Amino acid sequence: MKAYEVRETTGLDGLHLNVDRADPVPGPGQVLVRMRAAALNYRDQGVIKGAYGYTKFPVIPLSDGAGEVVQVGPGVTAFKAGDRVAGTFFVNWIAGRIPPDASKNSLGGMVDGVLAEFVLLNETGAIKLPDHLSFEEAATLPCAALTAWHAVVEAGRIKAGETIVILGTGGVSCFALAFAKMHGAIVIMTSSSDGKLARVKALGADMTVNYKQTPDWDLEVLKLTGGAGVDHIVEVGGPNTLAKSMLAIQPGGSIYVIGALGGTGAIDPRAINRKSIRLQGIHVGSRDMFAAMNRAIAKARLKPVIDCVFDFADTKAAYAYQASGSHLGKIVIAIP
Ligand SMILES: NC(=O)c1ccc[n+]([C@@H]2O[C@H](COP(=O)([O-])OP(=O)(O)OC[C@H]3O[C@@H](n4cnc5c(N)ncnc54)[C@H](OP(=O)(O)O)[C@@H]3O)[C@@H](O)[C@H]2O)c1
Numbered sequence: 001m002k003a004y005e006v007r008e009t010t011g012l013d014g015l016h017l018n019v020d021r022a023d024p025v026p027g028p029g030q031v032l033v034r035m036r037a038a039a040l041n042y043r044d045q046g047v048i049k050g051a052y053g054y055t056k057f058p059v060i061p062l063s064d065g066a067g068e069v070v071q072v073g074p075g076v077t078a079f080k081a082g083d084r085v086a087g088t089f090f091v092n093w094i095a096g097r098i099p100p101d102a103s104k105n106s107l108g109g110m111v112d113g114v115l116a117e118f119v120l121l122n123e124t125g126a127i128k129l130p131d132h133l134s135f136e137e138a139a140t141l142p143c144a145a146l147t148a149w150h151a152v153v154e155a156g157r158i159k160a161g162e163t164i165v166i167l168g169t170g171g172v173s174c175f176a177l178a179f180a181k182m183h184g185a186i187v188i189m190t191s192s193s194d195g196k197l198a199r200v201k202a203l204g205a206d207m208t209v210n211y212k213q214t215p216d217w218d219l220e221v222l223k224l225t226g227g228a229g230v231d232h233i234v235e236v237g238g239p240n241t242l243a244k245s246m247l248a249i250q251p252g253g254s255i256y257v258i259g260a261l262g263g264t265g266a267i268d269p270r271a272i273n274r275k276s277i278r279l280q281g282i283h284v285g286s287r288d289m290f291a292a293m294n295r296a297i298a299k300a301r302l303k304p305v306i307d308c309v310f311d312f313a314d315t316k317a318a319y320a321y322q323a324s325g326s327h328l329g330k331i332v333i334a335i336p
Contacts, residue, residue: 003116004315005058009050012316015061024120026073031126033085033119036135037309038065040322040331041143041171042259047108048319054109063089063107065114066129066138067335076123084129087114088287089142091125095288102283107142115315117335127290130298140304140330141293143284144171148234149293150285151256152179156232160184163230165221165248167211167237169196172258174305174329176234177205182300185232188224190217196328203305218244234258239265246271254278305329312336 003021008014026032040062046052047061069083079085090098091105099105107113107125129138152158162185166176169191180187181204189205191197197208207224211217222229229250235242240262245255257279272279285293296302307327310318312335322331 001117002312003060006048006055006061007058009048009057011048012319015048015316015319017315021116024118026071026076026120028074029076029123030073030120031069031076031079031085031123032071032073033067033087033121033126034070035065035067035114035116035119035335037067037139037335038062038114038333039139039144039171040064040318040333042261042322043143044108045319045323052109054103054106056110059108059110060112060114060116060119061108062113062115062333063087063109064139064142064144065119065335066135066141067119069126070118072123078123079126079128084135084138085121085126086129086138086142087119087121088125088127088290089146089284090286091122093286094124095286098283098286106284115333115335124287127287127294130294132298132301133303136306136309136332136334137304139332140171140306141297142290144330145175145297145304146285146290146293147172147258147282148175148179149296150289151234151258151280151282152176152232153183153293153296154285154289155256155280155282156254158183158185158232161186162232163188163225164232164234165190165230165245166205166234167241167245168261169193169200169328170236171330172236173234174200174203177203178302178305179296180232182296182302188221188230192325199328216244218248221248229253232256236261238262239267242267243271246275246277249275249277251275252277254280256280256282258282306332308332309334
């Protein structure tokens with residue numbers, strides 16, 4: 001079969017197409033999936049550059065993909081040939097609390113990922129797709145959508161009329177917008193681009209702030225909320241934006257600590273305790289959360305925001321496009 005492999009951490013030069021990789025055969029408890037689409041996450045840039053801590057080399061990259069089951073191994077009862085499935089980001093987080101070794105068990109990290117014609121998944125690491133989604137749409141769910149769902153719904157229990165700031169307009173942020181609007185929240189979205197802000201307004205954002213033109217976006221959020229601040233913040237920016245998030249949040253509000261786009265650094269604990277802020281770490285989510293999210297997506301017939309779809313042969317161009325930061329929502333790779 002054909003599969004991409006990250007062989008060394010030299011950026012795109014270390015990413016190779018292997019056209020002659022052995023076809024996988026499902027063992028006990030495994031399903032063999034013919035992949036039809038995959039999607040890029042910010043983390044996948046880190047994998048090719050050696051900036052993502054938990055990676056083996058060579059590794060088949062990407063955690064997010066969707067396809068159809070072509071064969072099941074002995075003992076498999078939950079799936080049959082023809083089922084449309086995605087893999088779960090963590091191979092070993094089924095339910096409950098995150099296992100201590102989850103980071104060492106993620107697809108496209110220390111476990112081979114989905115940028116291949118065929119992928120073996122554990123029966124417990126596969127999940128059926130919402131019927132109304134194409135493979136390309138469903139490929140965006142395992143990391144980006146689930147991270148947003150975990151933050152906004154599972155941890156945040158967001159309610160109608162509550163306010164939320166969502167930083168940026170990438171994959172996680174566009175899903176956070178969709179889930180917040182699904183629950184009737186009032187959304188303030190930030191971006192470096194007015195063009196992107198116009199697009200998220202059309203997708204339902206109530207208010208927007210350009211964080212490049214208005215570096216003190218936290219003060220702008222206070223202004224937009226009559227001085228009150230917001231109930232929730234989806235924090236993909238990291239410590240360079242966290243201090244501002246702690247200003248823009250209401251006393252007792254919740255900040256979902258998801259990413260570190262602006263680098264890592266120190267935070268001041270006094271700002272946390274004086275406002276009794278909840279800082280909630282989010283690491284993708286469990287298979288149980290994925291199932292709950294899929295039920296909601298199916299009921300609402302929600303469609304992921306896809307910026308563009310690249311051919312499998314143009315995978316390197318997809319990575320380069322993501323690195324340019326031009327995208328809004330998800331970048332997908334179609335697998336022939
Ligand atoms: N903890 C987890 O489980 C988890 C899961 C998924 C992702 N993440 C993290 O979440 C972040 C986003 O991931 P993604 O896959 O959604 O990325 P993505 O699709 O590549 O989107 C990144 C977007 O972030 C925005 N951005 C960049 N710098 C920013 C800043 N200083 N302040 C506010 N926004 C900024 C940009 O939006 P504009 O172009 O609109 O400015 C950019 O488009 C990354 O740090 C990633 O590692 C964490």
